[in-house]
Amino acid sequence: MSTQTTSVMAGGKPERTVPPTSVRGAAMRGVVARPGHEAIEAKGWFGAHKWLLLRRASQFGILALFLVGPWLGWWIVKGNLASSLTLGVLPLTDPFLIAQQVAAGQWPYREALLGGGIVLAFYLLLGGRLFCSWVCPVNLVTDAAAWLRRRLGLKGGKAPAASTRYWLLGFVLVIAAATGSLAWEWVNPVSMFHRGLIFGFGLAWGIVGGIFFYDLLIAPRGWCGHLCPQGAFYALLGRASVLKVSAARRSACNDCMDCFAVCPEPQVIRPALKAAGQDHPLILDADCTTCGRCVDVCGKDVFRITTRFNRSES
C-alpha cells in the first residue's frame, strides 16, 4: 500500500491519466482499498482510529442510554431521538420533527418547543451534521456498507445528485402540509431504525437492510450523502457552526488519497486541502459531518478538528 503510493509519488506514472486528486483515479490504482495503513504505521492502531473509536463510543453510548431503561429498568432517558426526557427533567426534541409537525398544522406543547430549542442551539453552535456522524444510528449501517464496499473493491455505482436531499427536505415539509400528517415519518429510516432498536422493529429491518444494500450495491454513500432529508436539515443548521475540520498541515500532504477514500462527503475536502477556491485550510462546507475519519487515516497529520476561527496553517 505505502509502496504503491510512493511509487506513484516518485513519478512512476499510472497507466491511464487520471487526476491525482480524484477518488476514481486512486481507486483505479487500487490505492484506497485499505486506507489508513500509512497512518497506522505512523501513529499506531489506536492513534489511527482515535476519532472513529470516540464516534462509535458516542453512537453506542447514546443508544445505550436509551436502552438501559427498557432492558434494565434504569430510566436515564425515556423516549427516542424524536423526543426524549432525560432524568425526568431535560426535554430534548428533534427540531426536524417539530418542523414537520408545524408544517402539518399542529403546534407542539412547551416541552417539545423547549427541547427542540435546546437541540437546535446545540447543533447550530457546534456543527449540524455532528448529528449524522456522532448520534444517528443509521450511520453505523451506512459506514458498514461503505467499509464492505471498499473491502470488496466495489467501484462505481449510480448515486443521485447530492442536492437531492435538499429538495427532498423541502418536499418532506410540503407533503406534511399537503397531507396534514407527518408523512415522512411513515418511511423515515432514521427515526424508524432508532425507534425499532428501542421499541421493537416489526418489518422495519427491511428498510434498514434496504439502506445497507442500496449503499453497498447501488449508490456509494447514497443514503447519508445524497438522499437523507434529515441530514440535509442538520447540514442547514450547521452552516455557521463552530467545530470544523481543518487541513492545517496541508503542505505535508503526499496525495495518498486515503482521506478521500474514507470521507463520507469527499467533495468537501478539496477546497481546503488543495486551496481550490479558498485560501484558508478550513472545511467550511456544511455537508462535512465532522466525523474526523480524515484526521485518523492521514499518515501525515494533515487534518485536525478545530474551530472555524482558527485559520492558521502549520
Next chain:
Amino acid sequence: MSKQTENTERKGATVPSSRRRFLKESAGVAGGAGLLALGAGMYAKQASALPATAIRPPGALPEPEFLAACVRCGLCVRDCPYDTLKLAELGDGVATGTPYFEARRIPCEMCEDIPCVVACPTGALDRALTDIEQARMGLAVLIDQENCLNFLGLRCDVCYRVCPVIDKAITLERMHNPRSDRHAMLLPTVHSDHCTGCGKCEQACVLPGESAIKVLPIKLAQGSKADHYLRGWEQKEAAGQSLIGDQIELPVRGLEDKAFGDTRVRPGEAPTRTPEYAPTAPGGLDSGWKP
C-alpha cells in the same frame, strides 16, 4: 461553478450555458425528490386507516390531527404503568411508531392522573383531558349477541362487573327470555355518554377467542345523530307539556287490548299493576310459575 467558467462559457456560443445546464439538472433532481416525497405522502395517506381493534390512548386528538401532532417518541408508552400502550411497528397496520393498544390484550386501566397524557410533549394527547372518565378512546359494543352468555340467558355479567364506570357505562337491562319463556335475560347494555372505551369489558369477556363485546372507534360504533329529528318526548319534557296539544291515541287494529301490551289506563279504571318480575309462586326451575 466559479464565475470564471461561467463567463467563458457564456462567450462561446456553441457551449450550452451553465445556467441552463444547472436548471436542467436541478429539474431532474427536484423531480426525483418530489416523486419520492409524493410516494411517501400517498403511502401515508392510504395507510392512515386505523384498524378497528387499535385504540388510541386517552386524550388522543381526532385521528387526522393526531397523525399531524404525534412525533412517535414513545414517552406515553414509557409512562403507562400497565404496559397497555405500545408503539406500532412496521407491519402492524397502524401508522408506524404511533401509540395504540389492543383492548383484548391489555386494556386501559384508567389511571386517575392519566400519566400518558401528561408525558406527551407535542399535544397529540390533549392535556385538556384531566378527568379520565371524560376520555373517549372508543365505544364498547356488544357486537355478538349470538354467543354472549347473557344473551343466552345465563348470568355471566363479567363485562358489567369489570366496568370501571359500572351502572353508568354498562347496565344490565332485564328482558323476558322468550326461549324458556319463564326466565329473565339480563342484557349488558353500553351507554355512550359514560363509556370511556377503556376496553376492560373486552378483555374480561369469558368467551375463549374473540370477545362478544368489543371496543370500537366511535366512528364505527355510533351512527350520526339525526339532529333534524326532534324527539317528541324530549321536547315534551323540556317544555313541561306537549307542544302540539294532546293527541288522540288510536288502537292498532287487531292488536287492541291489554293482552297486547296496552298499558294505558282508561278513565275511571283502577290501575291494575301486576308486579312484573316478582315471582308470586315459590321459586325453582320447575315451579310451574309463569309470568
